[in-house]
Amino acid sequence: MFIGRQDELRELRTALAESGVCVLTGPPGIGKSALATASAPPGTWTVSLAGSSADPDELAATLAAGLRARMGNPPVDDVVQAFAERVARESEPTLLIIDDIPAITEEIVDRLVVRAAGRRLRTVLITSRVPGVPAPVLELGPMTDADAAELLGSDDPDLLAVLGGHPMALRLAGLALRKLGPADLTDRLADVPAPLTVLLRDRFDGLGEAASRVLRYSSLSSPAALPSGVLRLLLGRPGAEEAVDELQRELLATPVDSALQVHAVVRDTARQYLPPVDWTALARRLADAVIDHPWSDPAESFLVNRHADRLAGRPDLPLAIVDRLHRRVITLREPVLTAPHHRELAERHFDDPAVLVEAAELMRVVGALDEARDYADRAVPLATDPALRHRARLLLAELLDELGDTGRAEHLWTLLRAEDGTELPFLRSRRLRGQHDEARRGLAEFIDRYEIRHSMFDRVQTARLELARTEIEDGAQMAARRRAARVIAAAESPDHASVTEAVRILIDARLTPPLADPRDDRPVWAEIEADLADLRERWTGTHGPRHSTTLALTVAHGESLTALGRLGNTLQRVREDVLDRFGPEHPARFRAEMVLGFAAARAHRTSDAAEHFAGAFHGFRAVLGDTHANTLRAELALGVALKLTGRRGGARHMLHVVRHAPGSVGIGTDLFLQSAFGSGLSVFPSWLWRRLTPQPRE
Known part of the structure; x- marks a missing residue:
């Protein structure tokens, strides 16, 4: 209570x-x-x-x-x-x-x-x-006198003064009052510098052997809770249950789900005041229990790995035990936590290619590319198994590409092209080298060859996403958008990895927001709008209107409607959710701000439009820089809105666009001047609307 x-x-x-x-x-x-x-x-x-x-x-x-x-x-x-x-x-x-x-x-x-x-x-x-x-x-500081008295179960002023309103000391003193009177307990605590320590030592004196062992196990390992499965391995089921009940009764530990959390101050005091033991032998027994713990319960396994992580750093444990502890920790799916253990295993097993390849793959995930390359480099000559040698070579080639060492990587690609399973990685390497025609041609052929095979579904989806990335880099943003949307539509499960990557492509800041008159591309945009509308409704039904995929699709759908000149209320309906779910550096947020800005301008709410354009401009500038086409597009829209509302800064923003990249925005100096100083202009007239962004193209 x-x-x-x-x-x-x-x-x-x-x-x-x-x-x-x-x-x-x-x-x-x-x-x-x-x-x-x-x-x-x-x-x-x-x-x-x-x-x-x-x-x-x-x-x-x-x-x-x-x-x-x-x-x-x-x-x-x-x-x-x-x-x-x-x-x-x-x-x-x-x-x-x-x-x-x-x-x-x-x-x-x-x-x-x-x-x-x-x-x-x-x-x-x-x-x-x-x-x-x-x-x-x-x-939190000391409790008030009234609250302290209620928690202690006594209103003795001298005892309350000694305890100082500390909740844990008050609870422990409440237990002590069952045997001592308030005056006796006050005398016992009055002249000591740390009453809480004395109260804890009193509780330790009456503990059974099983409970004392639990305190020692807690004090030599991680401060994380001790899983009940580990306690059963250490003490047996009856001993574990007895220890948990006693520690809880004595207010020294708290059950948390299927584990026992020993309070930090209890753990520290126990290490200092319990009778000394052979800590190495105790650590060995705890390590054995951690290694032998079953894997059935995810919450317990998480805690077990916390203890394995701490025990693996003990220098007094045998190397074989430490090795098994490292291997236990690397079962976690969080690379940052497993990276130190992969490093330790790679150093201990410097001649084991399997260990080196696993370490290289993990270091690549955490961004330690130089380290990953070194591990893969060491693994290649050591690997005798053909499958492992192929895996090591492919990994090394990809790492060399990512590090810019394309000359050395090209030699490996020459060897790898004759092996199975390297077609997609090789085509990705062509994209990284800027050989977009070869990459597009090869990826299209791969998709045509295998798209009817259900067993190749995942690889075909991967090829489609790689082709979309190639199209983005080659300037074919519209084709990439359409391809990403179709990958989402074809996914067998909303949680498939391809869906996440397709959404990232769909909302990538490099995909130019096509807020322009589609002209001859109107049938294409009508098709895209219909596809996006269907996808958005599907995701709304299966995952709800606030799911990030739903909102990303809503933003993309709003852009397609804008391209068709039919803004409607697509984004306005979910405005709060879009701006709430997407963080200040999320590309979809900037693009949502742009479309909301144009919607406000069309409704002659120019001040609101200026706020939205400002949000888009500052976001694009922070992520993409001052002279990126999206940044300039947003800055131009902001400048016009500020000018039309009579606020300062409009001409300055428009002049910046003129000086840096007027051609990329498709508007001339004369039109800037006309928009800045002309009179009688309606809010965003048609000629300005058409020139705020480039024309969509395949």
Whole structure:
């Protein structure tokens, strides 16, 4: 039962309602987790980052791993996005509690708050250290005298003064009062510097052997909760149940789902004051249990891997055990967490090509391309198995291409072309070299050859997406858009990996927003508009109107309607959701702002149009630079809107477009001057509308 802290509870709920995020801070044992849990509605998500360093990448990866475990280990690459989609489908706000954060900085807040979920997700960040963050901070201090007396079960003023309003000390003192009177307990605690430590030591003195062993196991490994499966392997089922009951009864640990969380201050005190033992032997037994733990429960496996990660760094364990611990951790799907363990295995097994190839593939995912190349380079001459040698060569060729060493890569491609399974990677290498004609021709032939074979469905979809990327780079944005939309339509499952990549292509900032009179391309745009409308309705029905794919399709559909001169209310209907779900650097947000701007201009709401164009301009400029065609297009629209509303800056923006790339926007200096200084112009007249963006083309 939660007692007291009603003012703090109201303050926390207010901060979450207004800002969507609140940082809870205070010393260990002050009640941060209890307060957050008390504010939690049904369906709250809780993830502990206990055992993580303060590195933002590691914290974000641990959060992703924790969410994956809580979601039942879904087979998706981006589990945070999958979590955001689940939150978006909820009718009421969802609370995410992220506990045991070692420290909070502005960057860590940005990495841990799931912006893609929008305003429906509210987040509590719990830590003991807050250097300064751009979020509401609620610092918990001592409890009031009235709340402290209720929690203690006594209103003795001398005892309350000694305990200082610390919730954990108050609870432990309440247990002690069952044997001692208030005056005796006050005398025992009065002259000690840390009453909480004395109260904990008193609880330790009466613990059974099984409970004491659990405290020792907790103190030598990760601060993460101890899974019940590990405890059963260590103590047997009766011993584990007895220890859990006793530690909970003595207020030294809290059951969390199927695990036992020993409080941090308890763990630290136990390591210092429990009788000494052979810690190496104890670590060996815990490591064996961690390695032998079954894989059936994702939440338990996540915690087991946290302990394996910590134990793998112990220098007093046998190398064979450490090796198995590293292999246990690399089963995680979060590359940032597994990268150090792949490195360790690659160094330990420097002559094992399979280990080197796995390490190279992982390092490529995390962006350590030089390291990945070195591992792949070492694996190629060591691989004797033909399949593994092919895998190593192909990986090395792709890495060399990505690093710009095309001369050396070309030699490998010559060897690989004669082997099966390299046609698509080879054609991708042609695209990376700018040989677009060869890439387009080869990809089209591949699709024609295999599209009728169901067994080749995934590879054909991959080829279509690669062809769309080639078309983007070759300036055929319209064909790429249409191809990406058809990949989405053909997907056997809405969660297929090809769908995610197709949506990325569809909303890529390089795909020019075709806000122009389609002229001779009108039948093509009519076909695209119909396809996008069908897709949007399909996704609305299966995944809801706030799913990111639905919203991306809505933006693309709005652009196609604009190209046909039929803006309608496609984007206006979901304006709040589009701007809520898509973060400030998401390309679809900029494009949505552009279409909303034109919709406002058509409705003669020029001030609103200027705001939308400003959002698009600043977004495109931050991502694409000052002179990208999309940036200039948005800047021109902003300049005209500002001029027509009589606000400052319009002529300056238009002059910037004239100076830097007037041809790319398709408008001459005379038209700039006319738009800037002409009188009697209607809002966005037809000649200006046609020239704000280039004509669509295949």
